[in-house]
Amino acid sequence: MSKLSIKNCLIALLALGLSTSVLANDEVRKLNENPNYWAFPGGDYNNWRYTELNQINTKNASKIVTAWTFSTGRLQGHEGGPLVLPSSATGLSGDTLYIHSSFPNDVFAISLDTLEIVWYFEPQQDEAETVPVMCCDIVNRGLGYSMGQIYLQQADTTLVALSAKDGSVKWKAENGRDIGYGPAAGDTNTNAPHPMKDKVITGCSGAEFGVRCWLAAFNAKDGSLAWRAFSMGPDEDILFDANTTSLGKKVGKDSSLKTWCTNADWKAPARGPSKCKGLSDAWKSGGGSTWGWWPADFEENLVYYGSGNPSTWNPVVRPGDNKWSMTMFARDIDTGVARWVYQMTPHDEWDYDGINEMILADIKVKGKMTPALVHFDRNGYGYTMNRKTGALLVAEKYDPAVNWSTHVDMKTGYPQTLDKYSTHHNGEDVVSKDVCPAALGTKDQQPAAFSPRTNLFYVPTNHVCMTYEPVSYAAGGNQYTAGQAYVNANLTMYPAGAVCPDCPNNNSAKDNMGNFIAWDAGTGKIVWNIVEQWSVWSGVLATAGDVVFYGTLDAYAKAVDAKSGKLLWKFKVPSGIIGNFNSWAHKGKQYVGILSGIGGWAGAVVAIPGLAAAPGEAALGAVGGYRKLLNSSRNSGVLMVFSLP
Amino acid sequence: MNKFIKSTAISLMAVMMSFAAYAEDKPYQVVDGKISANAVEGWKTYNGGGCGACHGKGGIGAVGPNLGNSVTQKLSKKEFVNIVTNGKSGTLMRPNKTNKRVMDNMDNLYAYLVARGDDVLGPGNLIKLPLGK
Numbered sequence: 001m002s003k004l005s006i007k008n009c010l011i012a013l014l015a016l017g018l019s020t021s022v023l024a025n026d027e028v029r030k031l032n033e034n035p036n037y038w039a040f041p042g043g044d045y046n047n048w049r050y051t052e053l054n055q056i057n058t059k060n061a062s063k064i065v066t067a068w069t070f071s072t073g074r075l076q077g078h079e080g081g082p083l084v085l086p087s088s089a090t091g092l093s094g095d096t097l098y099i100h101s102s103f104p105n106d107v108f109a110i111s112l113d114t115l116e117i118v119w120y121f122e123p124q125q126d127e128a129e130t131v132p133v134m135c136c137d138i139v140n141r142g143l144g145y146s147m148g149q150i151y152l153q154q155a156d157t158t159l160v161a162l163s164a165k166d167g168s169v170k171w172k173a174e175n176g177r178d179i180g181y182g183p184a185a186g187d188t189n190t191n192a193p194h195p196m197k198d199k200v201i202t203g204c205s206g207a208e209f210g211v212r213c214w215l216a217a218f219n220a221k222d223g224s225l226a227w228r229a230f231s232m233g234p235d236e237d238i239l240f241d242a243n244t245t246s247l248g249k250k251v252g253k254d255s256s257l258k259t260w261c262t263n264a265d266w267k268a269p270a271r272g273p274s275k276c277k278g279l280s281d282a283w284k285s286g287g288g289s290t291w292g293w294w295p296a297d298f299e300e301n302l303v304y305y306g307s308g309n310p311s312t313w314n315p316v317v318r319p320g321d322n323k324w325s326m327t328m329f330a331r332d333i334d335t336g337v338a339r340w341v342y343q344m345t346p347h348d349e350w351d352y353d354g355i356n357e358m359i360l361a362d363i364k365v366k367g368k369m370t371p372a373l374v375h376f377d378r379n380g381y382g383y384t385m386n387r388k389t390g391a392l393l394v395a396e397k398y399d400p401a402v403n404w405s406t407h408v409d410m411k412t413g414y415p416q417t418l419d420k421y422s423t424h425h426n427g428e429d430v431v432s433k434d435v436c437p438a439a440l441g442t443k444d445q446q447p448a449a450f451s452p453r454t455n456l457f458y459v460p461t462n463h464v465c466m467t468y469e470p471v472s473y474a475a476g477g478n479q480y481t482a483g484q485a486y487v488n489a490n491l492t493m494y495p496a497g498a499v500c501p502d503c504p505n506n507n508s509a510k511d512n513m514g515n516f517i518a519w520d521a522g523t524g525k526i527v528w529n530i531v532e533q534w535s536v537w538s539g540v541l542a543t544a545g546d547v548v549f550y551g552t553l554d555a556y557a558k559a560v561d562a563k564s565g566k567l568l569w570k571f572k573v574p575s576g577i578i579g580n581f582n583s584w585a586h587k588g589k590q591y592v593g594i595l596s597g598i599g600g601w602a603g604a605v606v607a608i609p610g611l612a613a614a615p616g617e618a619a620l621g622a623v624g625g626y627r628k629l630l631n632s633s634r635n636s637g638v639l640m641v642f643s644l645p
Numbered sequence: 646m647n648k649f650i651k652s653t654a655i656s657l658m659a660v661m662m663s664f665a666a667y668a669e670d671k672p673y674q675v676v677d678g679k680i681s682a683n684a685v686e687g688w689k690t691y692n693g694g695g696c697g698a699c700h701g702k703g704g705i706g707a708v709g710p711n712l713g714n715s716v717t718q719k720l721s722k723k724e725f726v727n728i729v730t731n732g733k734s735g736t737l738m739r740p741n742k743t744n745k746r747v748m749d750n751m752d753n754l755y756a757y758l759v760a761r762g763d764d765v766l767g768p769g770n771l772i773k774l775p776l777g778k
């Protein structure tokens with residue numbers, strides 16, 4: 001073959017690749033623009049969780065009824081929500097709804113015309129190997145779609161592409177075992193796959209087992225690995241280059257390796273930049289999981305996500321900032337190279353994972369229109385960034401109970417932590433008391449929503465504090481061993497009212513554990529709030545009818561007015577809600593769907609028989625409050641679908 | 646006195662006499678005011694096994710239930726071993742069958758938690774506690 005023909009072939013291949021990429025991208029973007037469907041986990045690539053459908057509105061929401069229901073046949077916690085796709089995408093006749101279950105992650109395709117199961121997929125996973133190392137319930141956060149394929153990220157780290165038409169397996173990819181991880185090393189998955197362009201983005205769980213986690217992109221056409229970017233380690237592993245910045249400054253070479261120290265005299269808490277006297281290799285078991293909800297900015301060709309806690313939970317044994325755990329990342333979708341990063345909680349001492357969803361919106365920030373990224377972190381701060389530059393614009397507490405730090409230094413980005421709440425400063429085998437928020441954060445993964453009609457973010461939150469005791473090796477703490485728990489901390493949790501009785505959003509009893517808030521990300525202020533007895537653990541839906549949907553652990557689906565928070569409707573569902581509300585239309589009628597199936601970290605106690613008889617001392621922990629949930633809910637796994645009559 | 650803040654030593658002193666008479670029936674031993682080493686090993690296993698992330702300091706109960714009460718009031722040893730080994734369906738309790746340290750120290754862990762349930766041990770640090778046989 002001549003050089004010319006080779007060149008022509010290369011050009012043709014390049015063009016083919018580009019066109020595939022553009023087509024896949026355009027297809028899902030077009031589906032996202034059509035409110036009759038729900039084609040991406042976050043509803044659209046901005047992660048707004050907003051529908052233009054307005055059939056259900058503030059005037060008629062009180063009349064909402066149950067349209068139909070579907071049991072997954074599984075009883076563990078059910079997170080995530082359904083996808084709804086047209087025949088043009090699936091090859092099936094009529095519209096199809098796709099729903100998943102908790103482990104073993106069954107997938108069902110349901111015809112919206114007949115409500116019959118068109119096909120189902122039951123993955124064969126090694127339960128004995130996988131379930132023991134899933135730290136915080138055996139949940140799965142749902143499915144992804146592109147190019148005629150439904151993607152399932154199985155708990156056992158296998159990524160599967162299924163034919164949307166018949167459920168046949170198109171390809172399988174290893175997302176962990178290929179590099180020596182997988183369940184045997186404590187590496188599992190709970191995240192939803194996020195198709196972007198010609199790739200499928202997926203994550204990693206396992207920071208409680210010392211897994212050095214990553215974000216990975218697989219090629220949608222054949223499941224081959226496109227790139228993998230670790231949360232910590234050498235530059236070639238974390239895909240940083242000379243142009244990677246943090247708060248506008250280039251991070252330079254070895255930006256992660258330089259923050260894992262050996263010196264025991266390294267001073268905690270981290271209130272500003274510091275240098276190690278010697279470097280450790282603790283980053284090799286450094287954690288930094290990635291199990292959230294990720295948007296994309298196609299103008300910038302960037303995907304955004306957050307990384308979780310550094311391993312282990314005993315901070316004393318890992319001096320240094322532990323970069324880039326607890327970090328917002330903006331990475332090139334095609335190459336994975338990091339454009340910008342920002343570490344929210346340097347040297348975590350509380351398990352404030354940074355994995356929560358990122359939401360993209362063009363909003364006024366302090367009076368100026370801004371291409372923003374908004375993020376509600378476990379650490380209790382609501383962050384507003386310039387998503388194109390990574391500039392930190394707003395960092396304000398979105399629960400008044402947050403006390404571990406006074407504020408974020410807007411120049412350095414470091415939270416200003418108080419010694420009394422620094423579990424490292426207080427030392428190993430010492431109980432730090434009344435730290436707010438608790439390890440489950442002011443908010444966990446349950447995603448917030450944004451309405452472009454009100455320019456407000458609707459945020460499900462926790463109102464819980466904790467005691468935290470780092471466990472030393474002398475007291476039995478585990479050294480890192482692949483596949484073994486690498487936690488080394490003892491925790492109790494209780495309502496924030498015990499610590500912050502005068503917090504303005506407490507109820508009169510001072511024992512509420514949750515709030516549902518409307519947040520102005522331009523100013524960093526709560527606009528209105530609804531006090532909830534329990535942590536609000538559901539994903540939110542905002543609608544063009546100015547109705548906002550959320551669910552509660554005591555098993556109520558609720559609709560409130562987007563402008564005022566006024567309750568419009570509530571309905572008792574079979575079990576506590578930790579899933580996400582999604583919306584679609586079929587034959588001219590708007591539907592709202594939600595999985596009902598309590599579980600996860602906050603809801604775990606509900607399923608423990610005999611807990612109601614727990615003695616008084618347990619009331620010091622969350623049990624005292626959460627055990628009342630036994631009066632409200634038991635396990636379930638049901639998709640509830642609502643509409644007007 | 647609040648049990649949560651009660652020191653281990655005081656707790657041990659307060660109850661050792663009453664338990665001395667039938668200590669042989671217990672999975673731990675208290676002799677001359679000293680707790681047997683197996684309970685201390687159980688405490689270390691508890692701390693290293695990640696149990697306290699859900700069950701709190703000394704099994705006091707947090708997201709998961711109070712374990713001292715579970716093993717003394719609700720569960721037989723066989724049931725305890727089964728739950729620790731295989732997890733509990735429908736709950737957050739994970740199996741530990743692949744956790745070598747927990748499996749190798751199951752009897753020690755049980756001894757520690759029974760001592761906690763009997764109020765022989767407080768939830769605190771056992772490092773400096775005088776050891777018996």
